[in-house]
Amino acid sequence: MLVWSALSESMRREALSRPVARASPALRATVERIFAEIERDGEAGVERWALLLDKFAPRQVTIDAPAIRGARGALLAEDLFALDAAAANVTRYHEAIKPMDERVEIGAGIVCERRWRPIDVCGLYIPGGSAPLFSTLLMLAMPARIAGVPRIVVATPPNRDGEAAPIMIAAAAACGLDGLWLLGGAQAVAAMTFGAGMPKSNKLFGPGNSFVAEAKRLAASIPGGPRIDAPAGPSELMVIADEMARPDYVAADLLSQAEHDAEAQVLLVTTSRDLAAAVQAQLSPRLNALPRAAIASRSMEHARCILVDDLTAAAEVANLYAPEHLSLQTQNPTLLTDRVNHAGAIFVGPWSAEAFGDYICGPSHVLPTDGAARSWSGVSVASFMKCVGVQTLSEVGARALRTNASRLARLEGLEAHALAAEIRGA
Secondary structure, X not given: OEEHHHOOHHHHHXXXXXXXXXXXXXHHHHHHHHHHHHHHHOHHHHHHHHHHHOOXXXXXXXXXXXXXXXXXXXXXXXXXXXXXXXXXXHHHHHXXXXXXXXXXXXXXXXXXXXXXXEOOEEEEEOOOOOOOOHHHHHHHHHHHHHHOOOEEEEEEOOOOOOOOOHHHHHHHHHXXXXXXEEOOHHHHHHHHHHOOOOOOOOEEEOOOOHHHHHHHHHHHHOOOXXXXXXXXXXXXXXXXXXXXXXXXXXXXXXXXHHOOOXXXXXXXXXXXXXXXXXXXXXXXXXXXOOOOHHHHHXXXXXXXXXXXXXXXXXXXXXXXXXXXXXXXXXXXXXXXXXXXXXOOEEEEOOOOOHHHHHHOOOOOOOOOOOOHHHOOOOOOHHHHEEEEEEEEEOHHHHHHHHHHHHHHXXXXXXXXXXXXXXXXXX
């Protein structure tokens, strides 16, 4: 346990540091090599890396009526009901928050507008190596469809048999997709970046392991390359809890994110030593019972428990770390929400399990990691759109603005600008 008030500034930075493997020089060099070869060799480069890392050549799975019947037939009715319920909630939420065109009349004959338009081609990366994260497909493809994106390209790793899991096909069908590319890792991101064997994407979306997160960062740095939704690497969860929190709830939430990835990180920030001890007692038996105990155990090596004097200090820690997920399990959790400015998503109170947000509440679970929540938001329907400004002036409006506009232009030494304004209504 780390006592926050006893830590120096450097010790505090170390306490809130992310796992170093997320951005190691070796990882970065590997991703750069993959990108360089795929840029040079195109589809052949993609296939070479796919065979090496995925163990299968990339291929597209068509989501047609027979495929949908087969996938849904392989699933239990209860599973399909849960999937359809999640799809309905995601749809309802994003339809409600879809941005609308806006029109502002600045003055007589001067109208300025914002018109929202979908991005032409969006590439979605869906993790699926050790577990098919069909929930991420819902959380990305559904808002993309609602935004009106005409071309949605989806890449997800093949399973051990080189196929797409039935639940992934069923989720794709629920989102109205007509195909999935079975291709994983940095090679999938590179393929969507350069249009190697699949449509070239204007913007890339999706979380992933450290290789995928680094690949997205590299793609966004290429001149003329795609933009990205946000840095979205291995999962993070910070729980702020006081003496009123239930230790079993806190432990369950911490492990729910630890089982995602060996590089995931979970932190407990608490005002109570007794609560910290009780949570620790809950963790070991729960962890050992998990099917993914090996992954969760490696993740827990990066875990932290931080003891703070009060909830004001807890909010300070949260803002410094800027977690992907923040769970507030305190007596008055709503008081903390106003104090936290940097978090991908906040889950308020003991009943608001982060797992509900992962699957079924409605907002997308694709959120900024690695401190990016200081300046990035999570994915929403607006992420799949861009805003076009439209300005319309009548002769009356132009005459009203011409004198001031030309004067401002000359203050910047731009005479042609001034003349272009003055010629209107001259």
